[in-house]
Amino acid sequence: xxxxxxxxxxxxxxxxxxxxxxxxxxxxxxxxxxxxxxxxxxxxxxxxxxxxxxxxxxxxxxxxxxxxxxxxxxxxxxxxxxxxxxxxxxxxxxxxxxxxxxxxxxxxxxxxxxxxxxxxxxxxxxxxxxxxxxxxxxxxxxxxxxxxxxxxxxxxxxxxxxxxxxxxxxxxxxxxxxxxxxxxxxxxxxxxxxxxxxxxxxxxxxxxxxxxxxxxxxxxxxxxxxxxxxxxxxxxxxxxxxxxxxxxxxxxxxxxxxxxxxxxxxxxxxxxxxxxxxxxxxxxxxxxxxxxxxxxxxxxxxxxxxxxxxxxxxxxxxxxxxxxxxxxxxxxxxxxxxxxxxxxxxxxxxxxxxxxxxxxxxxxxxxxxxxxxxxxxxxxxxxxxxxxxxxxxxxxxxxxxxxxxxxxxxxxxxxxxxxxxxxxxxxxxxxxxxxxxxxxxxxxxxxxxxxxxxxxxxxxxxxxxxxxxxxxxxxxxxxxxxxxxxxxxxxxxxxxxxxxxxxxxxxxxxxxxxxxxxxxxxxxxxxxxxxxxxxxxxxxxxxxxxxxxxxxxxxxxxxxxxxxxxxxxxxxxxxxxxxxxxxxxxxxxxxxxxxx
Numbered sequence: 001x002x003x004x005x006x007x008x009x010x011x012x013x014x015x016x017x018x019x020x021x022x023x024x025x026x027x028x029x030x031x032x033x034x035x036x037x038x039x040x041x042x043x044x045x046x047x048x049x050x051x052x053x054x055x056x057x058x059x060x061x062x063x064x065x066x067x068x069x070x071x072x073x074x075x076x077x078x079x080x081x082x083x084x085x086x087x088x089x090x091x092x093x094x095x096x097x098x099x100x101x102x103x104x105x106x107x108x109x110x111x112x113x114x115x116x117x118x119x120x121x122x123x124x125x126x127x128x129x130x131x132x133x134x135x136x137x138x139x140x141x142x143x144x145x146x147x148x149x150x151x152x153x154x155x156x157x158x159x160x161x162x163x164x165x166x167x168x169x170x171x172x173x174x175x176x177x178x179x180x181x182x183x184x185x186x187x188x189x190x191x192x193x194x195x196x197x198x199x200x201x202x203x204x205x206x207x208x209x210x211x212x213x214x215x216x217x218x219x220x221x222x223x224x225x226x227x228x229x230x231x232x233x234x235x236x237x238x239x240x241x242x243x244x245x246x247x248x249x250x251x252x253x254x255x256x257x258x259x260x261x262x263x264x265x266x267x268x269x270x271x272x273x274x275x276x277x278x279x280x281x282x283x284x285x286x287x288x289x290x291x292x293x294x295x296x297x298x299x300x301x302x303x304x305x306x307x308x309x310x311x312x313x314x315x316x317x318x319x320x321x322x323x324x325x326x327x328x329x330x331x332x333x334x335x336x337x338x339x340x341x342x343x344x345x346x347x348x349x350x351x352x353x354x355x356x357x358x359x360x361x362x363x364x365x366x367x368x369x370x371x372x373x374x375x376x377x378x379x380x381x382x383x384x385x386x387x388x389x390x391x392x393x394x395x396x397x398x399x400x401x402x403x404x405x406x407x408x409x410x411x412x413x414x415x416x417x418x419x420x421x422x423x424x425x426x427x428x429x430x431x432x433x434x435x436x437x438x439x440x441x442x443x444x445x446x447x448x449x450x451x452x453x454x455x456x457x458x459x460x461x462x463x464x465x466x467x468x469x470x471x472x473x474x475x476x477x478x479x480x481x482x483x484x485x486x487x488x489x490x491x492x493x494x495x496x497x498x499x500x501x502x503x504x505x506x507x508x509x510x511x512x513x514x515x516x517x518x519x520x521x522x523x524x525x526x527x528x529x530x531x532x533x534x535x536x537x538x539x540x541x542x543x544x545x546x547x548x549x550x551x552x553x554x555x556x557x558x559x560x561x562x563x564x565x566x567x568x569x570x571x572x573x574x575x576x577x578x579x580x581x582x583x584x585x586x587x588x589x590x591x592x593x594x595x596x
Contacts, residue, residue, distance in 0.1 A: 015092045025149070028149070034118070035056055036065040038124070041222055049157060059081070074093070075089055076106075081376070104132050125277055126276040129143065164213075167209065173209045183301075188273065193292060194271060198225040201218075204298075205221055211477075219401055268290065270291070273294040303495070304495055316400070320355075336388065345398075358402055362401045372386055373412075376513070397517065411517075429514050430548060432458060441537065470485065472484040484500060525537040525539035571593070
């Protein structure tokens with residue numbers, strides 16, 4: 001099994017660790033310390049060594065942070081985790097709704113007379129420190145750079161990851177790393193910049209056509225890089241990871257040990273580009289006035305998938321869709337009350353592992369039944385494993401890391417007879433997914449301009465959900481990829497080739513959860529009769545093909561166009577997935593996709 005069900009953090013472990021950290025605060029003459037989720041590379045996911053937030057507090061979500069003061073400790077979490085955090089942290093930690101309450105506002109209230117709050121400059125971005133410092137102006141509160149105080153008390157902290165890197169073949173990458181480097185180097189030269197600092201693992205892996213295993217579920221390598229305007233790269237990493245890679249990297253990619261990264265910054269001539277949203281503060285400290293702010297040069301080119309990457313994603317989704325159909329056929333044959341959540345997770349992984357191209361799952365499978373379905377990023381453990389009872393809904397959110405693409409799909413399935421209020425909410429969620437899937441929009445619009453399309457059916461019923469409508473997805477890379485998002489806070493224009501999720505949901509704490517998700521790729525839309533030929537438009541092409549459970553659909557809540565879309569989608573599911581499944585699964589598929 002790729003996935004385990006071990007309990008990775010317990011609430012009762014937090015208080016003694018909090019007490020030990022406060023002892024270090026007193027020794028250092030500090031009034032507080034910031035504990036982020038991030039590591040030095042500022043990727044979304046962290047290795048076991050860097051899971052300081054979870055180790056200290058018990059909270060295991062993928063976003064958030066803790067501010068530890070001598071008399072209080074706030075765990076800042078967004079809307080995705082407000083149910084989860086209640087079960088994971090002890091009473092000594094106070095959940096704080098974020099971003100509604102900013103760190104600076106909380107600190108001003110907690111330290112009215114001012115104070116010294118420490119932070120590790122490796123673990124906070126330039127932008128985070130600048131914004132917080134500005135917001136604290138006049139408060140008497142000072143941010144103090146320090147060594148990591150959590151590491152001081154974490155006696156059994158795991159070793160840094162050191163998995164070997166591997167070549168990502170040209171047939172899947174679609175462009176050589178030599179060509180990528182030459183293409184992107186021109187943008188640095190045109191901007192008058194000598195080099196750019198790259199810290200994000202997926203940017204580095206995409207640029208050099210490599211993959212790794214330093215982060216579970218995300219095939220990335222931990223390293224730092226200086227990307228020069230002549231197209232060459234200085235790569236700083238644990239050298240053991242790159243044994244046997246010299247021929248692939250070539251003479252223009254120079255390897256050095258990780259500890260030589262900061263001294264190399266000292267010797268650079270400026271201007272040097274740093275992305276203030278991803279570069280750690282320590283990088284800006286070392287570069288000083290030689291640093292200029294700009295976007296990670298790999299971010300947008302990586303997001304714009306080329307033809308080979310899109311073809312790989314499409315093919316991976318067809319094989320993944322076949323595995324999902326086999327699992328759903330099996331699930332429907334089990335009586336209510338006979339299965340647990342972990343059994344569903346194991347069976348789905350069993351079907352996925354029949355594909356030799358599968359390298360890993362793309363994240364820990366979410367399989368939440370009944371009230372657990374309302375925990376948006378629920379992770380089932382041996383202790384939380386619940387039985388699928390009559391009247392439950394189960395949210396199954398999962399994906400695979402295949403050599404040719406990364407998948408991410410969510411379906412909500414009724415167990416026995418579902419409650420009518422859940423069916424009505426499900427149909428509104430479905431209507432939102434369909435509305436976004438059918439959308440055409442003028443080129444230049446960002447996720448913040450169109451995200452509401454997927455929420456409108458819920459809004460009309462006075463309902464909503466507390467996560468974005470969609471995230472970017474990598475090409476056999478991170479399942480959450482920036483900078484593109486379908487979110488009210490995303491101002492990055494959507495472009496052809498970008499792959500995003502479309503995942504509206506609805507969650508009723510203590511009762512049920514609903515989410516549906518397909519991955520989509522943005523494409524140039526053809527002109528329409530009577531339309532403005534001069535106006536460039538984009539539209540979506542759906543990549544995921546798995547039946548949407550018709551037993552939860554209230555047909556009269558779908559308008560005729562939405563019903564037509566659903567029936568056409570299901571016909572395409574049969575056409576594309578039917579030949580890939582076993583005869584029993586094909587019989588189940590034909591029934592599951594009958595027109596409404």
